[in-house]
Amino acid sequence: MIDTFLKSLETGSGFWNPLVLGLAIIIALLLIYIIRGFGKKDYKKGTEQTKAFLSGNPEYSKDEMHIKGKNLYWGFTQALKSVYNVLEKMHNGNTSDYVLWFVIIIGALFIIIGVI
Amino acid sequence: MVNMAGFSLEFLLLVVGTIGLALFGIFFGLIYKGIDRKLSAHMQGRIGPPIRQPFRDVVKLFTKENIVPDNAIAWVFNWAPIIGLVGTISILLYLPIGSINPIANTSGDLIIVLYLLMIPSLAMVIGGFASGSIYATVGAQREMATMIAYEFPFAIIIVTIAWILKTINIEATNVFSLSFIAANPLWGNLGILGFIGFIILLLVLVIVTPAELSKIPFDSPEAETEIAGGLLAEYSGRNLGIFYLTDAVKTVVMASIIVALFFPYNISGFFGLNNIPAIAVDFVFYLIKVLFVILFSVTLIRVAIARLKIDQIVGIYWLWITLLGLVGLICIMWDYQMMLRYEFYKPIFSILGLQ
Numbered sequence: 001m002i003d004t005f006l007k008s009l010e011t012g013s014g015f016w017n018p019l020v021l022g023l024a025i026i027i028a029l030l031l032i033y034i035i036r037g038f039g040k041k042d043y044k045k046g047t048e049q050t051k052a053f054l055s056g057n058p059e060y061s062k063d064e065m066h067i068k069g070k071n072l073y074w075g076f077t078q079a080l081k082s083v084y085n086v087l088e089k090m091h092n093g094n095t096s097d098y099v100l101w102f103v104i105i106i107g108a109l110f111i112i113i114g115v116i
Numbered sequence: 117m118v119n120m121a122g123f124s125l126e127f128l129l130l131v132v133g134t135i136g137l138a139l140f141g142i143f144f145g146l147i148y149k150g151i152d153r154k155l156s157a158h159m160q161g162r163i164g165p166p167i168r169q170p171f172r173d174v175v176k177l178f179t180k181e182n183i184v185p186d187n188a189i190a191w192v193f194n195w196a197p198i199i200g201l202v203g204t205i206s207i208l209l210y211l212p213i214g215s216i217n218p219i220a221n222t223s224g225d226l227i228i229v230l231y232l233l234m235i236p237s238l239a240m241v242i243g244g245f246a247s248g249s250i251y252a253t254v255g256a257q258r259e260m261a262t263m264i265a266y267e268f269p270f271a272i273i274i275v276t277i278a279w280i281l282k283t284i285n286i287e288a289t290n291v292f293s294l295s296f297i298a299a300n301p302l303w304g305n306l307g308i309l310g311f312i313g314f315i316i317l318l319l320v321l322v323i324v325t326p327a328e329l330s331k332i333p334f335d336s337p338e339a340e341t342e343i344a345g346g347l348l349a350e351y352s353g354r355n356l357g358i359f360y361l362t363d364a365v366k367t368v369v370m371a372s373i374i375v376a377l378f379f380p381y382n383i384s385g386f387f388g389l390n391n392i393p394a395i396a397v398d399f400v401f402y403l404i405k406v407l408f409v410i411l412f413s414v415t416l417i418r419v420a421i422a423r424l425k426i427d428q429i430v431g432i433y434w435l436w437i438t439l440l441g442l443v444g445l446i447c448i449m450w451d452y453q454m455m456l457r458y459e460f461y462k463p464i465f466s467i468l469g470l471q
Contacts (some may be wrong), residue, residue, distance in 0.1 A: 017220070
């Protein structure tokens, strides 16, 4: 019963057992929680020290200081600018252009499949 | 009843093993951190802190106030460091330590390690977003971009190693298992082209390691001089201490992965040792291998190169390092085809008279 319950999931190449991982995580969690308990818990609430560090700059309202989710991919869009520029030009909202791309790619796929 | 006894024994091994590995990872992680700091200081012409300094740092952080900013989401902010450290420790269960097989040997493979490696980075990202600070948010966004960037070349390495192992050992069903990879070192089974390809893949993993560990030149998510510590800007006291420990354990984890994939050799056989002396000698040899990996992939790189911008990091990983990884992959595939077709094309070790 336990053997079946604790059996690893196998795909033929890879395998893993979520229960063993789950148990290990619980054990490690307890250990780290205990270690963390040795640390100092308190701090001075409602004082200067609980304000966000902004290098001495004034703190504006939350709406003004919000960083948009779009910035998450800034590193990507900047690094792959040449690719994004082409893709943005292709993304022009014209349906007939999209159909044309669809036909071209289907044609290219047929050629590749035919050759191979 | 027999199964019940077996289960109890395995459960006990899991409990003792997890606690033992956690303490091992923390202790040696901090020692390696100390050695890294000392060596990098000497490379820069400084005396540097004593090797035990990281232990003092942790003790000091644990005595400091654990400030939770007003803007922060307190429970997420407090739990993120714990989740990060727990995730990192759980990876140690799947890694061979010297000649000791992983505790969870039959319960997970390299794919799960690849997933688990994301947990500490994600914990830092979540902690950064929960900090309610602009610096931390910018740092978290950069960490996300860095993480997406280096996962791709890392995956290429893993797939290449699994592919060549499966090609050589057609019957094997566990080619992603780290104990199987460690028991079947590839260097001796590759021809000249494959040998070069494997060196390229090693180089790729050495370059991926500093990004995994948020070390210079890939430390833009923290960037003290620019965004005041980034994701860790608002962390202090024991929470920062736990992140410090996570970094230490993750260094051991990454170095152990490189050792298991590329340098799994042991020396106990060379001295004709068995049982406990063999395990002890192999363990010491493993610690030395880990030290050398850290020296080359962390210390040397961070001393020699300046910090890169986030778009440069993405550009380097997605264009150059991925291309380099693919070149390594193609070399190994060609090598195998040539060995298959031409009898004169022998593994490089037999040409050198080593096998």
